[in-house]
Amino acid sequence: MRENTRAQRSVGFLLGLVDEETAVRVRARTGLPEPETPAQARGRVTRAWTWARGLEASVALWIMENDDPQLNALVWRYIPTDSGLRRAIARGVPFAAGRVDPLPVDVTLPGQEPEIPESYVRHGLVGALREVTTVHQGRAAASMVLTRADWATVGAADRERPLPGYARWALNVRPDCPPSVRAGFGTHAKFTHRLRQAGVFESAADYVASEGPAIRVLEVLSMGRLLFPARLKEAEDALRPLVDEHLGDREDAWAVLVQLAETFHGNTPELIVTAGAVA
Secondary structure (H helix, E strand, O other): OOOOOHHHHHHHHHHOOOOHHHHHHHHHHHOOOOOOOHHHHHHHHHOOOOOOOOOOHHHHHHHHOOOOHHHHHHHHOOOOOOHHHHHHHHHOOOOOOOOOOOOOOOOOOOOOOOOOOHHHHHHHHHHHHHOOOOHHHHHHHHOOOOOHHHHHHHHHHHHHOOOOHHHHHHHHOOOOOOHHHHHHOOOOHHHHHHHHHOOOOOOHHHHHOOOOOHHHHHHHHHOHHHHOHHHHHHHHHHHHHHHHHHOOOOHHHHHHHHHHHOOOOOOHHHHHHHHHHHO
């Protein structure tokens, strides 16, 4: 069976937000295939992901929240510059809520733990962060913050005496930085911009409204039931009102959506609204 195109997978995800009767009629009108089976979806995950180049940091974290060693080994390949998440995967750090026991590390993990910074060896966690004077040093020191206890220690240290700016920046753009710790770093517009550049989102609903192209976001979401099921409902709830209002049961609007999806440069809400308006 041939694999669905990116546009078909993306529109198919949105079609899953309407009732089955409407979905059947739209598929008949547009030629969209039936939804992927779980086996097909798993097969697509095990192959190279066309959308995974430069995987957004928060998406990588959401996948890691499954605490699945095989998925973690796959994520490793697409976060080459995120030493913190890579170190966490290599050490079996759990990310699922409430879990404290370390995870087994998949035997196929294609790499080793990033180098431990010398400043950490000499000064410890907080000491290494306080020694930071460059971006590189900040990233290296921040990569040693792994557990919930580490984050609590860092937050307390910053409240006691603010950490250097580069250290704060490196910690702030870690997708696993707890909201309470991030809030202590302030709400400067530069921080918000850097979070977006780093692919860090407060929630799946925030990700839905992120910059285009929409097809990339929708293709990621189309794998959500397999890769980040705990986060998917929030994304679906954010999109469902837009789908109901601008597409609904209008077969012509869905047909336009299929035609636009591959080349549309705006974000996902803009794609949905535009398809409805054009139709």
